[in-house]
Amino acid sequence: MNKLLEMKTNLIGFVEKNEALAKAISRFVLMLTAYLLVFFLLGFYAKVHKPVLPVAFAVISAFLPVGIGTMLLSAFLLLNLYGLGIEVTAVAAALLLLCYILYFRFAPGKGYLLAMTPIAWMFRIPYALPVTEGLISGAGSAVPVMMGTVVYYFLKALRANPSLFVGEESQNPLARFSAVVKLIIDNKEMWLVVGAFMLTALVVSVIRKTSIRNAWRLAIYVGVVIQTVTILIGKLVLGSMDGVIGLMVGSVISLGIDLVVEFFLFHLDYSRVERVQFEDDYYYYYVKAVPKVTVRAREKKVTTFGSQGND
Amino acid sequence: MVNEGRVRTMTRAAIFEEGKGKKAIPAGGYYRSDYMFIQLLKGFFWGTIAFGLLAGLVVLYGMDSLMAKAATMDPMQIVVMAAVTYVLFIVAYLVICCIRGYRIYQRNEKEIKIYEKMLKRLEKLYE
Numbered sequence: 001m002n003k004l005l006e007m008k009t010n011l012i013g014f015v016e017k018n019e020a021l022a023k024a025i026s027r028f029v030l031m032l033t034a035y036l037l038v039f040f041l042l043g044f045y046a047k048v049h050k051p052v053l054p055v056a057f058a059v060i061s062a063f064l065p066v067g068i069g070t071m072l073l074s075a076f077l078l079l080n081l082y083g084l085g086i087e088v089t090a091v092a093a094a095l096l097l098l099c100y101i102l103y104f105r106f107a108p109g110k111g112y113l114l115a116m117t118p119i120a121w122m123f124r125i126p127y128a129l130p131v132t133e134g135l136i137s138g139a140g141s142a143v144p145v146m147m148g149t150v151v152y153y154f155l156k157a158l159r160a161n162p163s164l165f166v167g168e169e170s171q172n173p174l175a176r177f178s179a180v181v182k183l184i185i186d187n188k189e190m191w192l193v194v195g196a197f198m199l200t201a202l203v204v205s206v207i208r209k210t211s212i213r214n215a216w217r218l219a220i221y222v223g224v225v226i227q228t229v230t231i232l233i234g235k236l237v238l239g240s241m242d243g244v245i246g247l248m249v250g251s252v253i254s255l256g257i258d259l260v261v262e263f264f265l266f267h268l269d270y271s272r273v274e275r276v277q278f279e280d281d282y283y284y285y286y287v288k289a290v291p292k293v294t295v296r297a298r299e300k301k302v303t304t305f306g307s308q309g310n311d
Numbered sequence: 312m313v314n315e316g317r318v319r320t321m322t323r324a325a326i327f328e329e330g331k332g333k334k335a336i337p338a339g340g341y342y343r344s345d346y347m348f349i350q351l352l353k354g355f356f357w358g359t360i361a362f363g364l365l366a367g368l369v370v371l372y373g374m375d376s377l378m379a380k381a382a383t384m385d386p387m388q389i390v391v392m393a394a395v396t397y398v399l400f401i402v403a404y405l406v407i408c409c410i411r412g413y414r415i416y417q418r419n420e421k422e423i424k425i426y427e428k429m430l431k432r433l434e435k436l437y438e
Binding site: 106174180 | 354361364365369372375411
């Protein structure tokens, strides 16, 4: 355990020392992953299907605030969707605009979640996000996670049904619009997951704020269980048990990720709790102080052999 | 000679100014009622756009059934239904904006009080 704590202290020290570089690199990695996913999975428009574009956009995004970087990513996505027709692009633009309205009102500064959620879905680890965000920032941060989930399901449906929009020139444009919107509204599994994520983030943020022992740990366990059970029950009700194994494996991986987050952000030593009472003119104070578990980074000892006169 | 207490207080104040204070300090210049009014105005503007987008998507979704129904319905009835839906939506949205704005204002107030204490302490350290 001491070794782990030492590693944590070293890592935090390293990131603090190189904060600007660490931020730029993490932004670049996040954006490059997102751009490459759009490029490879949704590259419907031949004119912008050039490998240099995602890399160039990712480099630019590394130096921009995350919110603006995400908007640039949205523009690139819309450009690619134009290959499926103006109707798909218009509906996607309306959906993204709705996301931004909700994001700017309820979770400003959390723009990275709009990009990170679809990426987490692609890597099958989305279940970690509602719990992590409920722990770190409260239930409001579930909004970008939910919007990211809607965007992911929409794009997944587009990828699975491109024939609905390509090569049917005779189809009525209004019918095409209707077909695109139906991909979102008729997707019951998507609404189930969005509801489960919202419930999870709410429960986690409520438990986290309580003063009970190991509140974070309890919030993680309860959150993961509620999320998994809600989605499982929902799948049973919908009569579609596809992806249940993925859900279970994803939940276990998410639990691991959440515990790592807890280790880095909220590692307390409950064996050394101190309780103090005092009063002023207006209140009695009952204070419970829980010390953080910390360890000092080992200092490097440099031993020099030989005398300086030899240089 | 460097006064350690002064440097510490100044650093804390600067961290607040550069971070949370960037939004909190200008917002703290408003009376609560003015701040809430601005939040409601913003909420009304963005809520109306959000309603427009949502309504557009819902209309496109049920295009076939809506066309069939619209033929038999009185146009006035359609307008009234749309207006009632809009009012319900915007009221719900503004209530959420109001609760959120109130909480943010309260939090800002607390943070600004701490910031002002820091500035007073700094002033004393310079006397």
